[in-house]
Amino acid sequence: MIPKFNEYKERFQMESKHTIEPGLGAITHALEKVRNPQQNLKFIHVAGTNGKGSTISMMNSMFQAHGVKTACFYSPCFMDVHDQIQLNGENISPQQLDFVFLQAKEAGLSGLLTDFELLTVLAFMAFEQFQPHIVLLEAGMGGRFDSTNVITPVISVIPSIALEHEQFLGNTIVQVASHKAGIIKEGIPVVVGPLEESAEQVIFKETLKKNSPLWKLNQDFSFAHGMYKNSVGHQISHLTVPLPGPHQLDNAALAIRSVIYVIENLNININEELLRRGLKEAFIPGRFEKITDTLYFDGAHNPASARALVNTVKEVFPNTPIHFYVGMIKGKDAKTVLRIFEEISSNFTFVDFEDERSMPSSALSKISESPYSEVTKEPLESILKTSSKTHVTIVTGSLYLLSEMRLRALQLFGIF
Structure with a gap:
């Protein structure tokens, strides 16, 4: 549910449609009905298990x-x-989304696509009207049969691969x-992050x-101690990554x-100071x-993103008690995720949230193997009651849970 x-x-x-049908036939047919807007755009296609959104945010x-x-599809x-x-x-504004919805309706797309396929088509239509220099396109699930995989990109990016x-x-x-x-296309360069040997x-x-061409992290390019280097002669120092972990x-x-x-492909000169500033200002909710x-x-x-979170917590809060608030979608490997979180905490509150796919907090x-756990349907109220300067609270598990809570939390704490 979106x-x-x-x-x-x-x-x-x-x-x-309510069922996912593997393959690109339906979306290809739908795009033909709206005159293939994706053919008039340049793309960076990003697929992988974790790191897609963060990588796109920094690129943007x-x-x-x-x-x-730029235009982005998350x-x-x-x-x-x-x-x-x-x-x-x-x-995108409600007026802009209204406009492409009306066009999709008039083109006869009703009933042809799943929600995500329909949203992908609408995004391509909006992007064609906006005419960006580059579209940063995040795959939804997988890659080969994902509805975004109807484009030919300028470059393909795969940050990570893990079970999901x-x-x-x-x-x-x-x-x-x-x-x-x-997502790898004929003759198009591919940039990959650290992968297990079998995936590589x-x-x-x-x-x-x-x-x-295949460009591998720590072989063809690298980043360490604020310094970026690559095998074609670029070397940029004093870089700051604002996203923790x-x-x-x-x-x-x-x-x-x-x-x-891509900037070289667009015949624009790379400006190191602009690159530094852009990277430093990146943000992703x-x-x-x-x-x-x-x-x-x-x-x-x-499990892979849970491990990344635990490593981040160890780095940022090495000796601070952690209280996890966790809500998850059915079908996820909740058992393994909890075992990873339990490495650094024994305090858990499990959350019920409004999504038809949500896993009951009781389940x-x-x-959980935590000796101190409880359940709640009102996580923010619970957080307010249990907040303390002596421990850090982390709400995690599902982006759908976070999207439900985030605005309320920002308003509650006077940030938004």
Whole structure:
């Protein structure tokens, strides 16, 4: 469910399919009906398990610092459907979304697509009207059969590969990697982050098949101690990554490598100072996002992102007690996620939230091994009662939970 999306569907009497059908046939047919807007755009396509949103956010900020007109498609939303489609860093307006919805309705798209496929088409239509220099496109699930995979990008980016969406992508890293490798196109460069050997082999074989240059982190380019280097002679020092956690240095490296390639492709000169400023100003909601000094939001919803969150906490709060508030979607590997969180905390509150796919807090409590756990339907009220300067509270588990809570939390603490 995409918050506020149904309001538009009801207003324009648009229907969508409720089951996911693998393949690109439906969206290809729908795009033909609206004259293939994606063919008039340049894309960076980003697929992977974790790090997609952060990498796009950093790229977007560096592009904008150079005066490059951007559009972004994120998945899932942070607050509601409007922030999934961004034009030069601004959420699409209700008027702009109304306009493309009306066009989609008149083109006869009702009932042809799933919600995500329909949103992808609407995004392409909005982007064509906006005419950005570059579109930063985040794949939804997988890559090969994801509805975003109907484009030919300028460059493809894969930050990470780990087990996720096993019911759709498979139960092994090799199977998941095969889906991610599907975004690799003939002759188009591919930038990859740190991958397990089995996943890297899948990507490598796909690049050989497609005659695509492969640029690997810590082999063809690197980022350490504020210094970026690559094998074609770029060296940029005094860089600051504003997003916390050691994994964000890897994402920053991928972002810089991609931005340098695309800016050169656009025949614009790289300005090191603009690159520094752009990277430093990058921000993404729900990625170890500080609400107050003792309250953070992080959308760690699978084992790999849970591990990244725990590593970040160890780095930022090495000797501070942690209280986790956790809500998750059904189908996620909640047991493994909780075991990872339990490495650094024994205090948990499990949260019920309004989504038809949400996992009951009581079910989470049963699989927890924490000696101190409780459940709640009112997490913010609970946080206010239990807040203390002696411990840090982290709300995590699902981006849908975070999107439900984030605005209320910012208003409650006088930030928004």
